[in-house]
Amino acid sequence: MCVRRKPIVVVALLALLGVFGVVVVVNSVGGKIQLPQLGPECIVRADGEVALDLVQMANAATITAVGMRRKMPERAVVVALATAFQESKLENLDTGDRDSVGLFQQRPSQGWGTPEKIQDPRYAASKFYSALKKVKGWQKMRVTDAAQKVQRSAYPNAYEKWADESTVLAKALTGRATGAxxxxxxxxxxxxxxxxxxxxxxxxxxxxxxxxxxxxxxxxxxxxxxxxxxxxxxxxxxxxxxxxxxxxxxxxxxxxxxxxxxxxxxxxxxxxxxxxxxxxxxxxxx
Incomplete structure (x- = not known):
């Protein structure tokens, strides 16, 4: 006889959310309990709107700051942010495809640096901008084409879907929007x-x-x-x-x-x- 156990962990989590006064709506689809989305912690508004959590927001700000420090134009920041969106969802990952790590999923075996260095967001961003700067004519390319010249991904057009979000973030984080x-x-x-x-x-x-x-x-x-x-x-x-x-x-x-x-x-x-x-x-x- 097979007995299905109740999802004790989920029940405990729901009880904990109730203790903290969180209103919880639970949907059951195919016998699976789906937890609600609690919503983003950061909203960026600059001719568009982007929602991020606190970790993503901090990483986006650091990527932008490094670009500004290196005197890169805003377009470079857009390309860098779109790349990090696609590669890691703006999270500093400690793993990835083969030996890829970090915000940009850079590979130590391909000369990007040691895993420890690549997982420093400032180092990773600086290495990305250095590589982008070497791409002839990147300023006139589509976001995805410029990113692909650096990343050499198996999905060369994937970066373009993040172009709009990255443009909003870049405008705000470079200071061209007020209270954004x-x-x-x-x-x-x-x-x-x-x-x-x-x-x-x-x-x-x-x-x-x-x-x-x-x-x-x-x-x-x-x-x-x-x-x-x-x-x-x-x-x-x-x-x-x-x-x-x-x-x-x-x-x-x-x-x-x-x-x-x-x-x-x-x-x-x-x-x-x-x-x-x-x-x-x-x-x-x-």
Missing amino acids: VECTINGEPALRGAAAAAALAEGMRLDWGKGLGAVDESQPGGLSLAVKNVNIGWRYAHWLVSHASSTGVQRVRFADREWSAPDGKWQPVTGAQGAGNATVVAEVFR
Whole structure:
């Protein structure tokens, strides 16, 4: 006699979600229980809309920052993001086809570097841009054709389906859109106080390099950056929101707007609290 066991793990998970007040709707299809989608944590709006989770958002911001640091045009960022979308869904994978790893599924056996190096998003992005820069005429190619020249994939047209999403992300993360990156972050922060502020400053330096503006770390509760223009200001502000989950950022202010972690929205700020157009201010959880 064959007895079917109840899905104990799923039942336990549903019970746990109920404890935290999550409304759960369960569908049963073919005897299988389907858990609901809880929704994205980040929404990017810039002549289009893209929904990502916090990890994807941080990786997209790092890929963009590395491109800006290397003085690559926005089109290069679009190609890089479309490639990472297709290869890893913007996740820093530790495995893949044959010996492929990382955001771009680069292969150590093909000269991209050691597995450890390739799994550093900054290194991987920099190697991708270096390879793209060597492709003659890549600026005039379709996104998928430029990406394929670098990746040499068995599916050369697959990158094109991510072109629209990547264009939205690139516009926002290069600073050409206002208040375009909104992430909602709940729960206990990863870091607090001086540790969070130090990690935040270090992360910015690693992503943006020597081109990063003057960083004021005099306050243990965060940092401020002097910026030359509004585009650069939004570039940094959007990076801060994108990396807020892992660095303990609670609040970001720029151009008389403010983003806060639990709310996840950019709101107008007036009076003395407004940061103006010359300074980006980030506050961490204390």
